[in-house]
Amino acid sequence: MFDLTGKTALVTGASGGIGGAIAQALHGAGATVALSGTREEPLNDLASALGDRAHVVPANLSNAEAAAGLIKDAAAAMGSVDILVNNAGITRDNLFMRMSDEEWQQVMDVNLTGVFRLSRAALRGMMKARWGRIVNITSVVGATGNPGQGNYAAAKAGLVGMSKSLAYEVASRGITVNCVAPGFIATPMTDSLTDDQKGKILSQIPTGRMGSPEEIAAAVLYLASPEAAYVTGATLHVNGGMAMV
Amino acid sequence: MSDIADRVKKIVVEHLGVEEDKVVESASFIDDLGADSLDTVELVMAFEEEFGIEIPDDAAETIQTVGDAVTFIKGAV
Numbered sequence: 001m002f003d004l005t006g007k008t009a010l011v012t013g014a015s016g017g018i019g020g021a022i023a024q025a026l027h028g029a030g031a032t033v034a035l036s037g038t039r040e041e042p043l044n045d046l047a048s049a050l051g052d053r054a055h056v057v058p059a060n061l062s063n064a065e066a067a068a069g070l071i072k073d074a075a076a077a078m079g080s081v082d083i084l085v086n087n088a089g090i091t092r093d094n095l096f097m098r099m100s101d102e103e104w105q106q107v108m109d110v111n112l113t114g115v116f117r118l119s120r121a122a123l124r125g126m127m128k129a130r131w132g133r134i135v136n137i138t139s140v141v142g143a144t145g146n147p148g149q150g151n152y153a154a155a156k157a158g159l160v161g162m163s164k165s166l167a168y169e170v171a172s173r174g175i176t177v178n179c180v181a182p183g184f185i186a187t188p189m190t191d192s193l194t195d196d197q198k199g200k201i202l203s204q205i206p207t208g209r210m211g212s213p214e215e216i217a218a219a220v221l222y223l224a225s226p227e228a229a230y231v232t233g234a235t236l237h238v239n240g241g242m243a244m245v
Numbered sequence: 246m247s248d249i250a251d252r253v254k255k256i257v258v259e260h261l262g263v264e265e266d267k268v269v270e271s272a273s274f275i276d277d278l279g280a281d282s283l284d285t286v287e288l289v290m291a292f293e294e295e296f297g298i299e300i301p302d303d304a305a306e307t308i309q310t311v312g313d314a315v316t317f318i319k320g321a322v
Contacts, residue, residue, distance in 0.1 A: 127287055169283060 002225040005030035008078035009224065010071070012061065012118065013088030015042040017187030018137065021213030022085055025221045027053060031083065034074040061088055062109045067117030075125060082129065083224045084122045086115040086159075087137040093148045104151045111155035116162060119177075123170065132175035133224045136163050137216070140183040140239045156181075160235055167233035176232035178223045183239025186210040206241035249296075249322070250315045256291050257311060260284065270312035288314075296322050 009026045013019035015037035023046060027033045032053040035043045040058050047054040055077040059070040074081050089111045092103035119134055126132025141149055142156030160179055167177040184190060184201050190210060193201070202208060219236045222228055237245060254268045263278050274280040274288065289305045292298070292314060298321045300308070308314050 124290060127290070172283070 001227060002029050002221055007031045007082045008080050009083035009085065010034045010036060010074040010081050011085045011087055012036045014046060015039045018185060018213045018216050019087040020046055021217040022087060022220045025217035026224060029221055032078050034077055036070055061114035067114060068121045071118060071121035080125050081122050082131060083133040084118060085135045085220055086118060091152050095148055096150045099150060107151040107155050112158045115159060119166065126175045127173050130174045134177040135220050135223045136179045138179045138181045140181055140243050142181060143245045144243045164233045171232055178231060179235040180216060180219045181235050181237045182211065182216045183242045184210045185213060185216060187213060204242055211238060211240055249318055252295060253311060253315050253318065256295060260288055260291060268311055272311050273309055292318060298322060
């Protein structure tokens with residue numbers, strides 16, 4: 001099951017905990033992967049750890065031209081982009097009343113507009129191939145909201161509406177567009193939380209623990225697989241029951 | 246330059262899966278040949294590739310029939 005031999009996948013934000021795990025899972029299923037991110041060193045480390053079928057294609061997605069360029073670079077390295085995993089994202093948390101236009105705009109540029117541009121650029125090849133998978137990593141806060149994350153929650157919720165609209169348009173071409181919405185996942189980012197903060201978070205999660213990056217990667221692997229051809233416009237929530245939506 | 250017309254027709258026949266005799270100059274992609282809006286986008290992409298040209302969005306909108314496509318491409322190559 002879930003054999004991606006011969007498929008090519010571009011994963012953005014692959015220098016992070018979740019993105020790295022996604023790249024590993026797709027690669028482990030036989031896909032050729034292109035790893036993108038702003039920091040080249042962790043990308044190179046991951047590529048050498050993966051060995052064959054791994055390419056590094058750095059990009060800064062806050063730049064408008066970078067998105068189209070990234071798809072070109074990835075297609076040049078791998079021959080095509082069959083699977084696009086839009087995982088790159090940033091946070092600029094602040095209380096709504098204190099949030100600056102810059103904090104709002106930076107999050108929109110990378111988390112929403114960046115995904116729009118990358119998906120648009122990747123579609124041409126997928127349409128011709130009559131096969132494609134776009135998996136957008138959203139967040140539980142896109143569905144529930146979160147104080148201090150008005151910008152982030154708006155961008156993540158925006159991705160869901162965008163994905164559904166695109167899913168309608170390209171379904172007849174064998175292309176699916178879905179979202180995976182992680183809850184709290186143990187990464188270097190959450191490691192820096194205090195025990196008190198962690199306790200509060202865990203009290204809201206029925207499974208009583210944080211998720212692992214591998215558990216997000218498994219959901220992405222499923223949606224990227226040929227077996228998920230009949231799933232499109234969906235959001236797969238992977239949050240330990242924290243929000244049952 | 247009937248070569249261009251033949252190549253356009255070939256692309257249309259292949260892409261839309263229609264009978265060759267239906268692909269006449271006056272045939273509308275959407276009304277006569279059963280294309281949907283996404284098909285028209287794909288056709289424009291195919292023309293761009295076949296003839297090595299760029300068809301801007303506002304020009305693409307004016308290409309409604311097989312004849313429109315041939316005329317535009319003749320002017321662009």
